[in-house]
Amino acid sequence: MNADAAIPLPKNPKVIVIGGGFAGLNCAKSLKKKPVQVQIFDKTNYHLFQPLLYQVASAALSPADIARPIRQVFRDTPNIDVLMAEITSIDVENKRVFYDGGSSEYDYLVVAAGAVYSYFGHDNWEKHAPGLKTLDDALEIRRRVLLAFEEAEQEEDPEARERQLTFVIVGGGPTGVEMAGAIKEIAVNSIPSDFRRIDTKHARVILIEAADCLLPPMPEKLRNQAKKDLEKIGVEVHLGEMVSDIDAEGVTLKSGKRILARNVVWAAGVKGVPLAESLGRELARGGRVEVESDLTLPGHPEVFIVGDLALAKDAKTGKVIPGLAPAAIQMGKYVADVIEKEAKAGQISERKGFHYVDRGAMATIGRHRAVADVKGWEVTGYLAWWMWGVIHIFFLIGFRNKLFVVMSWLWSNLLFAKGARLITGFPRIEVKKRIGKPKEETTPTEEPASEKVSSGANQ
């Protein structure tokens, strides 16, 4: 659209793709064996299937189940070159990207660098309330959640114990809803008989959302059902509440309410990656880049912005395209089609704008429920949960991943057996706060243990 005059291209134009998420990976995959040279950069070595990331955080799945090395995806594709490096800046005038240790020129640039969590200017909240974007994030949240139960088991002080067994999730989008449900299900169904002193069923899971509903883009019926289902399994849902502070002890709400909690998970706002600043444009709300209807940077028909970083409007409907995995996939494929066509023609020319085919959205709620909006067909409960499972397996990349996720789900859902809730990483366990009781005078865990133990031995 923004290329009124045709611009000539070299033979085998060089395409640089920044980011191996849904948009970048699908763009590069669609350029396999096409007359272009592709270089794909990512700061990690894997493509991550983000919709299942919360299951790594809740220890239902292993990292290897939902991620695949980008190199492996392109192993038999000589025209695609994978580099594990973080692009630090982009020079659109000289058509060059820079990374630690080097730089690289392009004929086409596809910026699919995604989004990071935004703490609305309170970056100090991050260490108390990690977000869920990468495998490392998921393992960190898993470590914190599982440690909370271990620490509560050893805690003498009832108030401190209650704080350890309180989990706050900030943000009522799909990640927040799924994470809240998963933690509550662990506490209620998976681990009660693992512990001797605490009743994990009483762990509080509190979901805080600033809007007056959960899952805002979904139809009203599903939004209400999601809230009802979460409350049915015991999650406390607070709508219309905003967070005003987060510290090591808990969360303060705008309403003045204070919630003491050992664990806070951030699933609220996201913003475009800082790399976008080097494009030299004023960024839109949320650090995103406003693009033309062909997803290009205004004035630069050779620079595409796709995925969560793009603020794009549908060429047909004029509606803003949502930051969802299916939209990112479609954007990536659309750009690959444009590039392939032009590479074959030898020139950049007039383009048809991008149209997003909305096939719906879904979210799980706890173990056996979900809400799904499939092309306007609204499904809830067990059926929606099955649909969710089948669709996610279908979209998982790699047959190995599909196989192992199905196996893990069968194992834990049908056989009602338990996943491996391993704690890795450091620190391992925090010093307990034994308020008012000096260490030397007490034998903290002994009495309650003896009681339980002897009653058990007599059974």
Added chain:
Amino acid sequence: MNADAAIPLPKNPKVIVIGGGFAGLNCAKSLKKKPVQVQIFDKTNYHLFQPLLYQVASAALSPADIARPIRQVFRDTPNIDVLMAEITSIDVENKRVFYDGGSSEYDYLVVAAGAVYSYFGHDNWEKHAPGLKTLDDALEIRRRVLLAFEEAEQEEDPEARERQLTFVIVGGGPTGVEMAGAIKEIAVNSIPSDFRRIDTKHARVILIEAADCLLPPMPEKLRNQAKKDLEKIGVEVHLGEMVSDIDAEGVTLKSGKRILARNVVWAAGVKGVPLAESLGRELARGGRVEVESDLTLPGHPEVFIVGDLALAKDAKTGKVIPGLAPAAIQMGKYVADVIEKEAKAGQISERKGFHYVDRGAMATIGRHRAVADVKGWEVTGYLAWWMWGVIHIFFLIGFRNKLFVVMSWLWSNLLFAKGARLITGFPRIEVKKRIGKPKEETTPTEEPASEKVSSGANQ
């Protein structure tokens, strides 16, 4: 043996087990539903199947495949209480153990706290040459090994690239032999077509052993076969060589030889955990605790030392019991039997000494070979590798672990497909050393990429 007079015991005596490894876990398992109260302490929350740990380091398996939460093992066992805490000292006179935040009394103590890697007084080597003891160790070694290939792919300087593609393993015991074979197989078989600029087949894997043979406790035929098999797959084996220094650039040998290597893995000496010092005894070589023939601390018939921490002699043969998993398992069960018998009798009395039933030892070499000594029957090659696999599956704890390891092995060995070689943790990638070439003037990875890419596109 050291309890000449019978010592009375309380009803339901309290047994504290320190460590959830092979010795501690098997001791506690054998005390399930017996007339004792058990408290088992571990600083991690999982039991680890250490013989397969090298496969986590080589990304063939996931942590969840070879580990299981200790709590889960004892979930239906009310007389066993699990605490995730590191015991920091033992007071044998007052029969009490101390940990961060508390202490606990015992009637019996089973110290199964294991061993840590010993750098022979050179603790500064550790950061350059991590050992392989915990899941965190394995993930760290995996990260370093996989990053070496990623960095080499981006390295312009041939010398630096060679250094990045050189892996040194120090120590020719089972861990060293298996790790060396696994890294070489990755380089030769798994990843060559993943990379565009480097030929990973030329990666050097160097195994250094101070003794004049590999796998010292094995029969000579197997020791020689192990060396031959390793050399056949391309590992360089240096026997009778000792390390005199390890730094960020590589390894210096006593012979004066210098090997430049980005990655060094330490699989040499081990020593008993520092906790042993709080027993107030002079420790034997390697920081181990010399015990009576009933595995007790001399003068303390209520304190057992089992597993790698014990320097024990076989009650029948007088031979020192080796630091192997089967020995640890047998020790743990022996102690549980003693305790059960005495708890029922209500007193500590005369004991039969511990006898180790040696069923042999085995080690894999690369993908499809192993050496196995099974009750004197010496097996090598493919058959030994199958035996190794079947036996290790059999001893893995938990049906889920067995199932998922079998699946992973079938996937990678029979279907010749690839595991997920994910890099997690930080730092992600090191700044490349671009000797003599300032960043601004070069486009480092571009030319070689273009060559490869265009030839590929024309195929």
